[in-house]
Amino acid sequence: MGSNGKLVLDFTGKVVLITGAASGIGLATAKMFCRLGACLALVDQDENGLMSILQKCRKIGCEPYGICGDLIVPEEVECIAKKTTERFGAKLDVLVNGAGILHEGTLQSTELECFSHVMDTNVKSAFYLSKLLLPQLLRSKGCIVNVSGVCGLRTFPDRLSYNMSQAAMDQFTRSMALDFGTKGLRVNSVNPGFICTNLHKASGMDDKTYASIVKSSEKSHALGRIGKPSEVASAICFLASPLASFVTGVTLPVDGGKQVMCPP
Template structure:
């Protein structure tokens, strides 16, 4: 996979899957625009990207552009593409990785929770993709959305999150059909449980998280939770010229969890 001369914009790049994808794209020579809420974390990820890029020349790589942004703020999101274009002059790949999760069933959820999750996981993706599409058409680029196995299968106690990821999967398929005549591809990856700070940031303590990961040995066919690099590999594949005939795909990267049923 070679992204030399390509500009890749990644949201949620300050941690987790987005951060791992940034490092992997840097390894393959991409120029990077990294978006996140935590600027200190973004700087650390930028250092890792520089290390991964190695001795690539400045024209093919360059120092990542770092943009601190709350994607639920409409005006802030509007400026992201403009900043990337000001720095790089083009956009080839959009990776929509930013997202949140919260626990809640139909019995104890709230409209406020629904709004928080849908604003972050769906509305911000909708807006940023709209803004990016004119540039992606120019470069015949592509989009990779980070969804979840929760978009493919039903799981209790994360109702609004499940709905948001199902929406992203349908968004992926629809955008793929709409942009295919213009040479722009759109795919998603659907991870199972991956070891990140996502669940802890939603309020899960260390002890509960360890029990959760232990439980993953029985809920994933491969007998474990996933690693961020495994998902990053899939993201880079879908964004690369190795996947030029793949669009509208919701790709499980979930250790087989999507294929499992209770026995």
């Protein structure tokens, strides 16, 4: 409760680690946690992007800790966990597994190497980092918020490896929630729909296709539009907060109603 009696989100004194923090949903989440008073550890492999979000957070009023590392390299994940522990000791309250990539392709067009890269980036990295930081999270009775996707809840064509990775993340979320609930650790995921980030263009989508999807969202989303990164960040902060103290094992669609729409 705030001084005026209203419910507020306040992460003052809480340590929050966010992966994929240099762009899109991760960036919006970092800025929001910063405004809410959290002590931040921000992780990304894009050094320039990481420096940019560190500067943005400093302007907001916090002093985040940046760690540049490639999450698909086990040794670098171990380094990220070590640096976080060295900086904040045994304290970690929230882990946001936000790093991920999008890949389009069917079984016929997806090579094994590409499939492995998607699974390593979207699933294995979250698994290993969570495993390494689990002792701190159990000690604080903290929480994990995984960034999955609507493709974990509904199947979309030409996205075989991505669909599989998101379904795996959702099972990872539910499994951890069951395994560690009695120890006080909450684990949830957000499942964004089409969000205005650089994720799609980074996957190779051209401007014309992107514009077409944005236009079609008027009919393919119940709310008639695509989403903003800040809208997903709000859901992440809610799930990480005491307001969601009795919520675990949830895969929360933040998709403008995309997953409840019937196919055209």
